[in-house]
Amino acid sequence: MALKDAILATLLHGEASGYDLAKAFDVSTANFWTASPQQLYRELDRLADAGLVHARVVNQEKRPNKRVFSLSDAGRAALTEFIATDPKPTAIRDDLLVQVEAMGPGDHEAVRGHIAATLATSADKLARYERRRLRMLDGRDEAAYLAGEPRIGPYLTLARGIAFERGNIAWCHDVLAALDARDPAVTPGRA
Amino acid sequence: MALKDAILATLLHGEASGYDLAKAFDVSTANFWTASPQQLYRELDRLADAGLVHARVVNQEKRPNKRVFSLSDAGRAALTEFIATDPKPTAIRDDLLVQVEAMGPGDHEAVRGHIAATLATSADKLARYERRRLRMLDGRDEAAYLAGEPRIGPYLTLARGIAFERGNIAWCHDVLAALDARDPAVTPGRA
């Protein structure tokens, strides 16, 4: 039910097309809410029907036309209402952790590969998040930012994403170390 | 699709009823995979049909009869196959973060309450996880444990859960501090 609210929250940054939202969900909202483009298109239709967002068509010449959505007053009210309700506990679904949980000695090599790949994408994400944080701070220190900005939510959720990715990276290193201690130097290339 | 594998992984600890699994998912598997009892019952039927688990009925006198499930060889093989596939990226859905993202000054009090409640349950979880960790280590240090145990997965996923909850708690404190800096001492009871 809260996909609705995640979309409304993302629209607080300003009007956006379904395509724009899909990108936003991919790079930033994904920290705390995952959704595919198809979900967004479907949900946007519903939100427009329910009057929680305004939809307006923008005709473009060199690009396909697009529908641009923005928050309505009713949408803002729905968000406020949602914020007042008790949040459901965090739901996580993580293939990699299932794989680690279940692995036996024979699976170590496969898992090592998955961990290495995850490490790389986490490091990427972290770098992007940190760049975004610096852009937000814009020279101020954190205290000044938090005191001065009208909306501090985006900074706080970003901080959580940064901590999460750091934790992820540290954990990946730990797992690799544990596997190395178990099966020393199985991979070629080291003397 | 990996609910299947999360169940199979959980059954590596030994045979269990649907009810047992629901509890296990609630207290430990929930770190990396969330599932309701109803999902488990449905999926267990499918797994039994597909031959990935054995089901056997245990008649009890003072309690309702139960169906107890255990991994079959086919189930073990399915897990190995799953471990060899590329994991999908972590999916998170977190109401509280959506609320923080979207909050305006008027919502600060409500969010403060949600954060305080989350802080309490996270602290509880963390305490349970740390107790479980000590029970696993059973006096050994981590290096000895990782070198000696046949299956190190459960320890590693638990370590991730511990780090995650610690991160959560730290973040909750940060958010409370940010809110306090904004709206100092709104709540009564302090001089």
Place this chain on the structure above:
DNA sequence: AGCCGCATGTAACTTGTTACATGATTTC
């Protein structure tokens, strides 16, 4: 010539959630 980005959508299917129903036993 072929791929990537923009931009949306339909349809079929699989998962996940919620509400309800049952009923004995043990604990407060």
Place this chain on the structure above:
DNA sequence: GAAATCATGTAACAAGTTACATGCGGCT
């Protein structure tokens, strides 16, 4: 005497995934 625990299940609905389809413009 009420509530929690044990133990399962049905059914209806909501949400999420996957595959497919379209078509132009810009880049290499």
